[in-house]
Amino acid sequence: MSTVLRTLIVDDEPLALKLLASKLEKIPQITVIGQCKNGREAAQAIMEHEPDLVFLDIQMPGVSGLEVVKRTQEAIMPLVVFITAYEEYALEAFEANAVDYILKPLDNERLARAVARALDLHQAKEAVDSSNKANILQAIEHIDKSKNKKVTWSARDTLDADSAENAATLKKLVIKDRDEIHLIKHSDIAWIDAAGDYICVHANGQTYIKRSTLKEVLDELDDNVFKRIHRSTIVNLKAIEKVIPHTKGEFFLVMDGEHKIKVSRNYKDVIRSFLT
Structure with a gap:
């Protein structure tokens, strides 16, 4: 039986x-399970439907x-194929990190190659039980560094030269992000x-x-x-807004009013102990 990728x-x-x-309807290895018109809808649909593959526009408001x-x-x-009308996103970085990338207008042959590559990666993903998020994050970091922006401080508190020690005392996580350094409580x-x-740190939306x-x-962090709550995920117990039972003894946690974990x-x- 041939593999069919559930695709968003x-x-x-x-x-x-x-x-x-x-x-995509003409490609037998693809079944489209949903269509989203913005990034917020996409993030929600990925959480709810857990597709195998996403064709994702980069430039969205x-x-x-x-x-x-x-x-x-x-x-x-899921596996991700980025689609965009712009070539300014360090195309070679995505290709080097096993993330496909298609320029608009869409070309049938290029689309078919992307699907073939996704099928190969999907089979490899199942074999090793790992995702390609690390590769995508590496590509995103490459893009950020390529901008060569001057680093500035973005925080209400001023750090002196011994910033790491002060950050620990103030219980803040220091994160350099593009042209800023954020201090996250x-x-x-x-x-x-x-x-x-x-790591992806989710704080204040x-x-x-x-x-x-x-x-x-x-x-x-305070243990x-x-x-x-997963080999790749930790949560702040105080930030849990809702616990939803799932199949096979799993749970979903609702965080920040919209994120399902x-x-x-x-x-x-861990969650059962927290609830009692």
């Missing part, structure tokens, strides 16, 4: 969305395609998920990338408040 397509241009859907990736938990991260962090040598492992950041069976006792 995302584009803020209605005509582009319609054209992509019509082209509000939540961009890159932001959708950062918001998506590594545990449910531990109490403001809702959840963190990891992919390889990167924003997502920040930091080069770090989950273990390293756990050493900085009475921050708990691992999956709790794996191996860590279900």
Whole structure:
């Protein structure tokens, strides 16, 4: 039986969305399970439907395609094919990191190659039980560094030369993001998920990338408040707004009013203990 990829397509241009859907309908290895017109819808649909593959427009108002990736938990991260009308996003960085990239207008042959590559990556993903989020985050970091912007400080508190020590005292996480360095209060962090040598820190409705492992950041946080609920995810127990039972002993946690985070069976006792 041939593999069929459950596919989500995302584009803020209605005509582009319609054209992509019509082209994918002709490819037997693809079944389109949903269409989204913005990044917020896409992030929600990925959480709810856990597609195998997403065709994702990069340039969208509000939540961009890159932001959708950062918001998506590594545990449910699908394969991603980026689509854009612009060549300014360090194309070679995405290709080098196993993320396909198609320029508009869509070309049938290029689209077919992207699907073939996605099929190969999907089979490899199942074999090793890992996602490609780490590769995408590496590509995003490459893009940020390529901008060569001057680093500035973005924080209410001023740090002196001994910034790391002060940050620890103030219980803040230091994150360099593009042209700013953010100081994130531990109490403001809702959840963190990891992919390889990167973490995505979700705080105050924003997502920040930091080069770090989950273990390293756990050493900085209060283990009475921050708990691992998946091998790649930790949450702030105080930020949980709702717990939704799922199949096979799993749970979903609702964070920040909109984000659903999956709790794996191996860590279900953490949530049960929290509830009691």
